[in-house]
Amino acid sequence: MTGDADHLLPSDTPVTLIDAHGHPVADAGRALPDDAALRRALASLITARRLNDQAYALVRQGRLAVYPSSHGQEACQIAAAQVLDEGDWLFPTYRDTAAVVERGVDPVEALTLLKGDWHCGWDPYEHRVAPHATPLATQLPHAVGVAHAARLRGEPTVVMALCGDGGTSEGDFHEALNFAAVLKAPVVFLIQNNEYAISVPLARQTAAPSLAHKGVGYGLPGERVDGNDVAALLSVLGNAVIRARAGEGPQLIEAHTYRMQAHTNADDATRYRAAADVEAWTGRDPIVRLSAYLSIDETAFRAEAERVAEHVRDGLNRDIEPDPAQLFASVYSSPTPQLREQAAQLADELDREVAAR
Amino acid sequence: MTRHEKLSMAQALNRALRDALSDDPTVVVFGEDVGPLGGVFRVTDGLTAEFGEDRCFDTPLAESGIVGVAVGMAMNGMRPVVEMQFDAFAYPAFEQIVSHVAKMRNRTRGRVALPMVIRIPYAGGIGGVEHHCDSSEAYYAHTPGLHVVAPSTPADAYAMLREAIASPDPVVFLEPKKLYWSKEEVELGPRPPAIGRAVVRREGTDATLIAYGPSVPVALEAAEVADREGRSLQVVDLRSIVPFDDETVCAAVRSTGRAVVVAEASGFASVSSEIVARVTERCFHSLAAPIRRVTGFDIPYPPPKYEHLHLPGVDRVLDAVDDLQWEDS
Numbered sequence: 001m002t003g004d005a006d007h008l009l010p011s012d013t014p015v016t017l018i019d020a021h022g023h024p025v026a027d028a029g030r031a032l033p034d035d036a037a038l039r040r041a042l043a044s045l046i047t048a049r050r051l052n053d054q055a056y057a058l059v060r061q062g063r064l065a066v067y068p069s070s071h072g073q074e075a076c077q078i079a080a081a082q083v084l085d086e087g088d089w090l091f092p093t094y095r096d097t098a099a100v101v102e103r104g105v106d107p108v109e110a111l112t113l114l115k116g117d118w119h120c121g122w123d124p125y126e127h128r129v130a131p132h133a134t135p136l137a138t139q140l141p142h143a144v145g146v147a148h149a150a151r152l153r154g155e156p157t158v159v160m161a162l163c164g165d166g167g168t169s170e171g172d173f174h175e176a177l178n179f180a181a182v183l184k185a186p187v188v189f190l191i192q193n194n195e196y197a198i199s200v201p202l203a204r205q206t207a208a209p210s211l212a213h214k215g216v217g218y219g220l221p222g223e224r225v226d227g228n229d230v231a232a233l234l235s236v237l238g239n240a241v242i243r244a245r246a247g248e249g250p251q252l253i254e255a256h257t258y259r260m261q262a263h264t265n266a267d268d269a270t271r272y273r274a275a276a277d278v279e280a281w282t283g284r285d286p287i288v289r290l291s292a293y294l295s296i297d298e299t300a301f302r303a304e305a306e307r308v309a310e311h312v313r314d315g316l317n318r319d320i321e322p323d324p325a326q327l328f329a330s331v332y333s334s335p336t337p338q339l340r341e342q343a344a345q346l347a348d349e350l351d352r353e354v355a356a357r
Numbered sequence: 358m359t360r361h362e363k364l365s366m367a368q369a370l371n372r373a374l375r376d377a378l379s380d381d382p383t384v385v386v387f388g389e390d391v392g393p394l395g396g397v398f399r400v401t402d403g404l405t406a407e408f409g410e411d412r413c414f415d416t417p418l419a420e421s422g423i424v425g426v427a428v429g430m431a432m433n434g435m436r437p438v439v440e441m442q443f444d445a446f447a448y449p450a451f452e453q454i455v456s457h458v459a460k461m462r463n464r465t466r467g468r469v470a471l472p473m474v475i476r477i478p479y480a481g482g483i484g485g486v487e488h489h490c491d492s493s494e495a496y497y498a499h500t501p502g503l504h505v506v507a508p509s510t511p512a513d514a515y516a517m518l519r520e521a522i523a524s525p526d527p528v529v530f531l532e533p534k535k536l537y538w539s540k541e542e543v544e545l546g547p548r549p550p551a552i553g554r555a556v557v558r559r560e561g562t563d564a565t566l567i568a569y570g571p572s573v574p575v576a577l578e579a580a581e582v583a584d585r586e587g588r589s590l591q592v593v594d595l596r597s598i599v600p601f602d603d604e605t606v607c608a609a610v611r612s613t614g615r616a617v618v619v620a621e622a623s624g625f626a627s628v629s630s631e632i633v634a635r636v637t638e639r640c641f642h643s644l645a646a647p648i649r650r651v652t653g654f655d656i657p658y659p660p661p662k663y664e665h666l667h668l669p670g671v672d673r674v675l676d677a678v679d680d681l682q683w684e685d686s
């Protein structure tokens with residue numbers, strides 16, 4: 001047992017490298033990522049924002065069943081994906097479409113389940129992105145398992161495990177942190193603290209000084225970072241990945257950000273928070289601050305963003321022709337006799353329906 | 358004095374909670390988003406404003422914690438009514454429900470009762486994405502020690518929730534999501550007990566449809582269509598899965614000699630299998646044909662674009678009725 005817990009404690013305030021006005025922070029104690037890295041991040045942020053807006057529009061048109069928007073949280077998600085190597089893994093939640101797409105998943109595939117299809121849409125092995133998890137925090141132990149297996153197999157893999165502030169209250173969050181620390185698994189846990197779990201504000205979720213403080217009890221170093229500052233995120237997450245890959249174990253990182261829109265299109269946020277609270281965060285927008293810092297006119301990146309939006313529109317405006325046989329095909333490695341019977345029954349019903357028309 | 362009001366099922370449940378909170382100071386309501394938001398289905402709308410934070414409050418986001426804390430509060434003189442946000446999000450609480458909620462009375466030789474209600478918005482038919490449409494009744498019904506009920510009308514929702522809250526036993530209260538917005542005149546005064554008592558919703562002489570919760574309206578509609586085609590179907594609404602009302606169900610089946618069970622849950626090892634088994638054991642000599650089941654397929658609940666293929670519908674029910682070995686066909 002080590003007596004000293006100080007090295008596990010997060011800083012008093014979140015790490016910020018570029019402030020809300022786009023000015024570099026003096027004495028940040030960390031180097032800023034180079035301009036090339038920041039330009040790459042900006043391009044992705046702009047595309048991610050466009051993707052969010054497009055998805056929201058498609059929900060209103062009935063083309064998506066539901067969409068949990070990450071508008072305002074793009075910096076967290078883009079940085080989480082960009083600090084990974086090709087062989088690393090990402091474990092996303094339902095809100096992390098931008099991170100999933102940044103990993104290389106086709107945005108139409110990334111939205112497949114939310115569109116109302118029966119599967120997650122992408123092949124998890126192709127881009128090393130797990131199917132997104134809706135039952136909160138349940139993906140975190142899986143992330144630890146993938147990381148531990150990689151270690152046992154001698155692979156240099158690091159796993160990025162995403163979670164919301166509300167999710168930190170679930171038992172699986174705590175079990176995952178403890179396992180990761182005990183196993184010294186190469187996992188980076190990133191909490192996107194957007195201040196709300198549907199209607200419940202963070203103050204009702206935890207009495208801890210910060211969510212990053214939750215690491216100390218399990219022996220994980222915790223760190224806090226400005227979730228709207230992609231430079232700080234790239235630095236903090238990048239370091240955590242390097243440490244994990246070097247065998248120094250897991251880390252817990254809390255990014256301070258804000259859910260700018262309702263929980264999903266089905267939610268009415270006016271029932272529980274004031275417009276002025278949301279307004280206060282528009283001045284901290286991740287895209288505005290980075291383009292100010294780089295003195296880049298965002299329009300330079302618009303063409304690519306529009307191309308992605310159009311691709312999403314095309315992909316989602318096409319109707320899914322439900323293929324009933326698929327519902328039975330992947331439940332087991334091969335369908336049970338009962339499932340074969342049921343699939344045949346359904347096919348017969350549908351044939352009769354067609355014949356009766 | 359009995360009052361009547363036209364209410365949706367969600368409003369009837371809200372009214373039951375409100376009346377219980379007013380009548381009994383030991384009743385407390387808690388869960389995820391049940392406070393200022395009023396629950397994602399608005400069943401707890403206005404309760405925090407009216408009764409204060411001690412009586413209706415948002416908890417940290419942790420179902421095992423919600424149910425476990427409710428167990429402790431019930432041990433110490435309160436009547437907790439907790440909400441699980443959706444059927445599949447009750448699973449983190451499974452350990453607490455199965456190992457403690459269900460068993461406390463027995464483990465303490467009856468000394469420690471747990472008068473608590475676990476409300477679960479349940480089943481499909483609302484175009485929900487994965488994890489939002491599970492029919493989880495079999496897990497609970499299979500666990501000795503739990504009462505498991507599912508209303509199918511606003512009036513029953515009101516009366517049964519009042520009864521569940523007053524019950525000395527823990528009740529898993531399944532609220533069919535697709536019926537939240539159905540409306541009818543609701544009697545708000547005392548009513549005869551409904552837990553443990555099935556009810557005949559429609560009289561009929563040729564065959565009996567047995568249903569509960571979200572499948573009751575399907576059975577009623579099938580009976581309506583059958584009637585136009587010259588076949589008279591009786592509809593029994595179980596209301597209560599545990600305790601099970603053998604008497605009413607068997608009397609109904611004996612009166613017609615034929616039966617079809619209609620349920621949304623997958624059929625394998627299900628509540629519907631149990632119904633067929635018990636009724637067959639008790640009514641074998643009154644049956645003119647084996648009892649048929651119309652259930653969901655044995656697959657994970659499918660997404661919006663496919664759910665119409667999975668859910669028992671009128672045609673499938675009538676096909677099963679046609680299969681009941683009619684002498685004239």
Ligand SMILES: Cc1ncc(C[n+]2csc(CCOP(=O)(O)OP(=O)(O)O)c2C)c(N)n1
Pocket residue numbers: 095134135136163164165166167168194196197198259263389418420442446449
């Ligand atoms: C185990 C479980 N319980 C409840 C829910 C319902 N639910 C979906 S999202 C959500 C809020 C989550 O908040 P947070 O973790 O902060 O993530 P955010 O949505 O803000 O990204 C809730 C309660 C769920 N998905 N899983």
Ligand SMILES: [Mg+2]
Pocket residue numbers: 164165166192193194195196197198259
């Ligand atoms: Mg949140």
